[in-house]
Amino acid sequence: MERRSFVRQAGLAGILAAGAAPAVVHAQANIRWRIASSFPKSLDTIHGGAETFAKKVGEMTGGKFQVTVHAAGELMPAFGIVDGVQNGTVEAGHTVPYYYFGKDETFALGAAIPFGLNSRQMTSWMFEGNGLKLMREFYAAYDIINFPCGNTGAQMAGWYRKPIKSMADVKGLKIRIGGFSGKVMERMGGVPQNIPGGEIYQALEKGTIDAAEWIGPYDDQKLGFNKVAPHYAYPAWWEGGPQIDLFVNRKAYDALTPEYKAIVEAAATYAHVDMQAKYDAKNPMALKQLVANGTKLFRLPKDVMDGAFKASNDLYNEIGTKNANWKKVYADFAKFRAEQNLWFRFAEQGFDQYMQSQKL
Incomplete structure (x- = not known):
């Protein structure tokens, strides 16, 4: 089969399965993005989410799409991410949306609010509920498109x-x-x-x-x-279950090819899962050491x-x-939360309570 015909008929998924992806990637332009982080480098978990994203983008593009990560204070203040991304000072930022509630309380719904969703519920609302759709509609006023890019799980007080x-x-x-x-x-x-x-x-x-x-x-x-x-x-x-987001400047995102857009989404989703896995693996031993x-x-x-x-x-x-922004998004959030709690009350809570009462 002629190569162009193969690419046209197989689509990206078929190309990847057939091992022909390098030809597609090599056809893309060289791109460099900068990510401004809200976190210090010393925190390999939460700051590391942006680095995980950057690494995956580089790997999936054969180095054609390079992303550098800059800790809080290097390019802008820790809480300056929305302004920096909106103004195009950087192509992207890695931050917690509730930091910007002063601009509009609705930002908080993109991360966590008191007595909100746990991490699994938040991910479900984003990917299978209306969360991602509603928050992207809201962020459009700031020329930002968001991608879930981490979650810490339930935190200590x-x-x-x-x-x-x-x-x-x-x-x-x-x-x-x-x-x-x-x-x-x-x-x-x-x-x-x-x-x-x-x-x-x-x-x-x-x-x-x-x-x-x-x-x-x-x-x-x-x-x-x-x-x-x-x-x-x-x-x-x-x-x-606070969500950390990758905020991307709309103009920078729109300039990407469809393949690069898919890679950004895939890399962010990988980083999203990877961050919580790290926290769940590292917190138990750290707690033991602190108490000791x-x-x-x-x-x-x-x-x-x-x-x-x-x-x-x-x-x-x-x-x-x-x-009005809050009212619209919170109504959907609250309905989803009620449905999730009904389910978690039985299977999830029942299993967790029993297991945590056992001496293993």
Whole structure:
């Protein structure tokens, strides 16, 4: 069969299966992209998501499509990603959407909101529900197209100089807490601080803040929080399954060939799965090491959880009365969450509860 006819009839999937992909890739132009990250290089898990994406793009294009990753502060501030991508300063950014709730609260729905979805549910909403469609419609106003590119799984609730025993202990608490969740903390009487990951340790060490949440044992241990605050809380009611996104400038994306667009999507999806796999593999040992070195675990009391739940729902209702974007996306999000919780209550929770009660 003549080669052009073969390519036309087989399509990309057939070409890959037949081993003819190199000819297709070699026909593409050489491209270089820069990704600005919101994270420090020291965090090989969350910062590493962008590096995993970049590596896969290079591998799948035979080096024709090169992507370089730049840590927070190298090209722009950690929380400057949306502006940088929207303005075309960089082709892409790797960040957590809720950092930008100040522009529009709807950003938070693309990552995590208090008492939202767990990581599996979030991925399901994005890929099989309306999540990706609705968020892309929203991001279009910023000339951005997003790709799910990581998830940490459920997080810990942070490090405290003193344990939280009741709602009274939240009053006046100066806590580093990411993005949108700070709005709920304010309603509970706390004093939220939105501080980039690379600056949290110094703020906690100097007493500028009383507590700080970041992600979980593996990353928290790397950042040394246990050295300056001995009490470690769980669970993070604000982050049941936060998604990290690859934000791509619309013009840069539209300039890609269909093959390169497919490769961007495939590489982002690979990085998405890879990040959570890393966290799930690394967190158990890190938690054991932290406890062995004196970390004191405690569970947030029920009155704190109940207070946070009420404050969160009150906030969502208020936002819905004044933000049409939020109202549209949250309505779908909430419906999906209700359906997911109905299912997880039986099979998933039933299995997990039994297994976690066993001595293995």
